[in-house]
Amino acid sequence: MLLEPGFLIVQTLNGLQLSMLLFLLSIGLSVVFGMMNFINLAHGTLYMVGAYLALSTVRWFDSFWVALALAPLGVALIGALFYAVLLRHMQRQSPMRQVLVTFGLIFVGFDAVRMVWGVLPHTIPVPETLAGRVYVLGEVYPAYRLFIIAIGLAVLAALYAGLERTRLGAVVRAGVDDRTMVAALGIDVERAFFLVFCLGCWLAGLAGVVSAPVFSIFPGMDMSILILTLIVVVVGGPGSLKGAVIGSLVIGMVDTYGQVVAPEFARVTIYALMAAVLLVRPHGLFPVRRTH
């Protein structure tokens, strides 16, 4: 059964789909951490809020596409507010404080969605245009799931172009390498960082919206994906696009195949993989390089 081509094609596509969601979530977390050594544990909460905002938008406008346009913006706005009120002041604090505060935000988010949307799970329908099935290499596969993969690839291409071809991208890369030196060039690193932080929130919201028609929406839906996302950042090495891409692919594939081949060992395999990578490469697969 394992080596049947149909099985391999479907599971690889499933793995790719999870990888792309993990990529949308991990890239923001990773670059923010690479630039400012700032770890936002509530990043998964933004994903959950994205899914809930999609739920409400779909109810009001009866359109997935409106939700796709609006919900990530709403999440980015919430992220910006939290940054201005709370996180901005956390940057000079010890990492332990950052961890505690953003960990606390997970519970705040949990209670907030429970109060607004209740405890029962929800779903939103797959948009009609993508409700069908398509043939991929002879296998039947849901069109919507291919759409998730396409969104991930499109974001990857856009981020690559933005990072490599624009001045803000150069500022971000330089900030990951040596942020004091960027400031010494007269650049307000914190403002660049704020933009990156908001973009990361937007992407987490986007991941929440696109996964809403596939997974059920419930308080706490953020936890398992947050853990996988953190593992992606650690395995890939914080601060690099390449690290987030490769880390997402590795973890997405291993988790997907693990769940079907040996479900009872799937998570253990992921943790063992993370430990193995860290033993061989303590700073992840693609660590930030130093010239000095």
Next chain:
Amino acid sequence: MGTREQGAPWPRQAASPGAAAGTPSLLALDAVDAFYDRSHVLQALSMEVESGTVVALLGRNGAGKTTTLKTVMGIVPVRAGRMRFDGADVTGLPTHRIARLGIAYVPEDRGIFASLTVHEHLTLANVPDGWPLGRIYEAFPRLAERRGHRGTQLSGGEQQMLSIARALTLAPRLLILDEPTEGLAPVIVEEIAAIAGRLKAEGLTMLLVEQNYPFAARIADRVYVLGKGRIRWHGAPAALDADEEVKHTWLGI
């Protein structure tokens, strides 16, 4: 004439040629204290850099030279005392605002970004009246050849050239150099000396930290000797050359 510093060492206006001539100093540190956590590294440090001059800051390893430069850049905070640039109080300003006032920094580790190309290094600051790229590449032909290479692909000498070139894109009124010749081959040191000489001839004000005493003595108009976080001596290079005791005690030469 050299002036030996004791107790509260500044102001001692008469010893400063610019002040005597009525030239306002571009940069002035007045009894500045700086710390790393609880370790008191700079103690009541006062110094001035007059417009259009080259000032060298000399001292042994660990004397506090780099810390002084980082304090000027706002990277290490001023705990006590004042800092003035072009007459305005800049004490406590964040680094990027100090840089925008016209202070460019070439750090000891050169501060080259591993993932940026040479070209990106030179366009990052984006200051309108900074040296245009054409002029940079004319002055640093090596960089023109390597404009597409990333920071990690450059030799030590090329990194140092790039660090200086990048500083010039900021249109600096004060250029701060921390041991620009450290660890470089003699030919490259000569190239850097030539560049520094040309910048000086153009009237650029510079604050230079050096362990390479002959290099510093050749280019500086004025020397400060730093020992254990305090200014121990200041004056003209020729006067320092003649003062064996200061050289022996504070520079170990």
